[in-house]
Amino acid sequence: MNEVDLATTKVHELNAALHGVTATAGERSWNVLNPRGHHSIAAGLNAPLSVLVKGHVGYYCGGMNKEADVTITGNAGPGVGENIMSGLIRVKGNASQYAGASGHGGTLVIEGDAASRCGISMKGVDIVVGGNVGHMSAFMAQAGNLIVCGDAGHHLGDSIYEAHLFVRGSIDSLGADCIEKELRSEHIDVLERLLQIAGIKAQAKDFRRYGSARKLYNFHIDHAHSY
Amino acid sequence: MTQQPKETPDGNPEAYREWLATRPSHTFPKSVLAEIYRAADDGLYEIRGFGAKRRITTFDDLLFLGASMSRYPLEGYRERCDTNVVIGTRFAKKPIELKIPITFAGMSFGALGTHAKEALGRAATELGTTTTTGDGGMTDEERRSSKTLVYQVLPSRYGLNPDDLRRCDAIEVVVGQGAKPGGGGMLLGQKINARVAKMRTLPEGIDQRSACRHPDWTGPDDLEIKINELREITDWEKPIYIKIGATRVKYDVQLAVKSGADAIVLDGMQGGTAATQDVFIEHVGIPTLPAVRIAVEALQEMDMHRKVQLIVSGGIRSGADVAKALALGADVCSIGTAALIALGCNKPMYLEDYHKLGTEPGSCHHCHTGRCPVGVTTQIPEYEQRLSADQGARWLRNYVTTMLLELQTIARACGKNHVHNLEPEDMVALTVEAAAMAGVPLAGTSWIPGRG
Ligand code: SF4
Numbered sequence: 139m140n141e142v143d144l145a146t147t148k149v150h151e152l153n154a155a156l157h158g159v160t161a162t163a164g165e166r167s168w169n170v171l172n173p174r175g176h177h178s179i180a181a182g183l184n185a186p187l188s189v190l191v192k193g194h195v196g197y198y199c200g201g202m203n204k205e206a207d208v209t210i211t212g213n214a215g216p217g218v219g220e221n222i223m224s225g226l227i228r229v230k231g232n233a234s235q236y237a238g239a240s241g242h243g244g245t246l247v248i249e250g251d252a253a254s255r256c257g258i259s260m261k262g263v264d265i266v267v268g269g270n271v272g273h274m275s276a277f278m279a280q281a282g283n284l285i286v287c288g289d290a291g292h293h294l295g296d297s298i299y300e301a302h303l304f305v306r307g308s309i310d311s312l313g314a315d316c317i318e319k320e321l322r323s324e325h326i327d328v329l330e331r332l333l334q335i336a337g338i339k340a341q342a343k344d345f346r347r348y349g350s351a352r353k354l355y356n357f358h359i360d361h362a363h364s365y
Numbered sequence: 366m367t368q369q370p371k372e373t374p375d376g377n378p379e380a381y382r383e384w385l386a387t388r389p390s391h392t393f394p395k396s397v398l399a400e401i402y403r404a405a406d407d408g409l410y411e412i413r414g415f416g417a418k419r420r421i422t423t424f425d426d427l428l429f430l431g432a433s434m435s436r437y438p439l440e441g442y443r444e445r446c447d448t449n450v451v452i453g454t455r456f457a458k459k460p461i462e463l464k465i466p467i468t469f470a471g472m473s474f475g476a477l478g479t480h481a482k483e484a485l486g487r488a489a490t491e492l493g494t495t496t497t498t499g500d501g502g503m504t505d506e507e508r509r510s511s512k513t514l515v516y517q518v519l520p521s522r523y524g525l526n527p528d529d530l531r532r533c534d535a536i537e538v539v540v541g542q543g544a545k546p547g548g549g550g551m552l553l554g555q556k557i558n559a560r561v562a563k564m565r566t567l568p569e570g571i572d573q574r575s576a577c578r579h580p581d582w583t584g585p586d587d588l589e590i591k592i593n594e595l596r597e598i599t600d601w602e603k604p605i606y607i608k609i610g611a612t613r614v615k616y617d618v619q620l621a622v623k624s625g626a627d628a629i630v631l632d633g634m635q636g637g638t639a640a641t642q643d644v645f646i647e648h649v650g651i652p653t654l655p656a657v658r659i660a661v662e663a664l665q666e667m668d669m670h671r672k673v674q675l676i677v678s679g680g681i682r683s684g685a686d687v688a689k690a691l692a693l694g695a696d697v698c699s700i701g702t703a704a705l706i707a708l709g710c711n712k713p714m715y716l717e718d719y720h721k722l723g724t725e726p727g728s729c730h731h732c733h734t735g736r737c738p739v740g741v742t743t744q745i746p747e748y749e750q751r752l753s754a755d756q757g758a759r760w761l762r763n764y765v766t767t768m769l770l771e772l773q774t775i776a777r778a779c780g781k782n783h784v785h786n787l788e789p790e791d792m793v794a795l796t797v798e799a800a801a802m803a804g805v806p807l808a809g810t811s812w813i814p815g816r817g
Contacts (some may be wrong), residue, residue, distance in 0.1 A: 149743060150600075150601065152585070153598075178598075181597045198590065202598055204528075217582070217594075239581040240522035261522070261566040280565075355572075357407055
């Protein structure tokens with residue numbers, strides 16, 4: 139196990155060292171101390187590493203992650219796990235806005251709450267939030283699953299494409315073209331699998347599912363107020 | 366477009382009466398009436414490709430003075446006139462060196478077909494310059510055919526992939542585009558075929574509206590952190606450009622510098638698009654000419670001119686246009702629409718296919734339909750095979766080399782041994798408007814409007 143103290147090491151030195159690890163060579167297990175809100179910690183990882191960040195991080199922690207498993211013990215700033223491709227990012231505290239933005243794959247787990255625009259533009263990532271999500275979450279979400287164990291703010295899933303949204307608590311309002319849909323057995327399977335990965339104890343059947351009404355897919359003037 | 370009302374006849378009461386009865390309205394000429402009928406019928410704004418068609422002040426309204434008694438010209442055959450440019454000297458570990466100050470602008474696979482994309486890549490490689498990806502990501506064909514490839518990071522993030530970031534040579538963060546500053550891209554259903562849909566993670570056949578804002582940052586303070594992240598992901602190797610549509614140029618340029626850009630791509634309102642609302646193309650943004658001058662002044666004010674390279678696009682057509690933009694202080698010009706024209710856009714052939722689109726060669730702006738008669742902006746095999754990548758690359762090479770010779774001709778005539786030594790002092794303006802916008806005197810005077 140390697141330990142890097144960001145009180146004495148620069149973030150770019152840490153990232154360069156992490157980028158040096160390949161699928162076959164290099165230390166796989168890393169602890170990062172004193173992150174102190176620094177930005178872009180463990181961004182662009184590209185190998186099956188396991189990175190434990192002990193504390194709070196700034197913007198874009200784990201950005202564009204591939205294959206690595208990154209855990210943040212504190213809170214995460216904006217854009218945690220943005221454009222994640224694969225692997226797993228776990229925030230034990232709360233996450234700021236745009237968590238998992240445009241994520242193409244992999245899994246993002248936020249054990250606490252996520253702020254606004256969680257899962258914005260998501261393209262295949264699975265996001266599990268233990269608490270609540272803020273307004274405009276899953277805005278223009280294209281693919282993947284967003285699971286919210288608490289409540290969702292206003293305009294959930296606005297202008298959504300083919301992503302699946304699951305919420306256990308209340309929703310302030312649904313966004314344009316987002317509607318409630320039937321929770322079928324294949325959705326229960328997805329929920330159970332992702333809740334298990336997240337390590338969150340919740341009953342799949344307690345969730346309600348939301349998705350696209352597909353009314354905005356082709357432009358029609360009578361829907362102009364929804365654009 | 367607008368029809369002027371006939372002049373008032375005087376002295377002849379008959380003619381005057383007839384004129385009263387038939388005069389057209391200046392506010393509602395026939396073209397405006399027709400647009401209102403069309404909107405009432407279709408219930409949709411006009412969406413089209415190409416760039417602004419309205420008349421605006423352009424580089425045509427500037428002239429070079431050339432050398433004479435007070436300065437001497439350079440010999441065309443004997444004396445060097447260099448054209449190389451290095452981009453990314455500010456922060457990137459691996460700046461890129463262009464042999465020529467002309468690059469190919471970002472155009473998406475999806476908007477363009479594979480043959481056009483490949484032709485651009487090959488021509489850029491042979492010319493020693495770069496080509497650029499577009500909304501929808503990088504294709505393997507594109508990476509293979511281009512020695513030096515600029516990878517766009519756009520608001521939509523379609524197909525955005527860290528592997529492509531690592532395998533590109535420079536990164537262009539697109540904030541805006543000249544054809545539609547403040548708007549996202551559109552790709553209409555007819556162009557979202559299976560491959561394009563997959564690259565963009567979208568259902569096939571939908572009318573796709575790209576986001577107009579990036580999903581994970583807002584404002585220059587965030588952008589600085591975002592750029593830092595892109596540098597971290599790529600270990601500080603690649604030059605990072607910021608592309609802006611020309612609007613509030615001074616502030617945008619200075620904020621781009623503050624955000625940590627290695628280079629700024631400034632796209633004037635003449636810049637093309639594959640599909641955008643006509644109202645956007647014609648009514649938002651400022652022309653390229655004043656934008657260049659403002660950008661250079663903004664850079665000079667920060668002592669960043671030539672340190673942060675300025676790449677100018679939007680309506681660049683000839684070596685003269687390039688020379689004028691460089692003389693105003695740009696480092697590089699980028700061509701999009703003109704490159705497509707070299708590939709055959711609007712060429713008078715396959716007339717029946719232009720007619721099927723309801724247009725004709727010279728007036729076509731139908732890229733949004735996906736049925737490009739000359740095989741440039743299409744994915745339909747029958748049309749696409751009309752453009753071969755080989756032929757396309759040849760045309761582009763001929764065209765750009767011609768531009769380069771024109772550029773050097775002007776630079777030598779002005780006595781410059783590098784095209785970057787051209788300066789505003791080498792030019793005068795033909796119109797008051799161009800003089801004011803370019804900040805050079807009206808020909809035959811020492812008057813620069815707005816400067817006393
Ligand atoms: S000829 Fe092709 S590329 Fe040119 S405007 Fe028409 S459709 Fe677009």
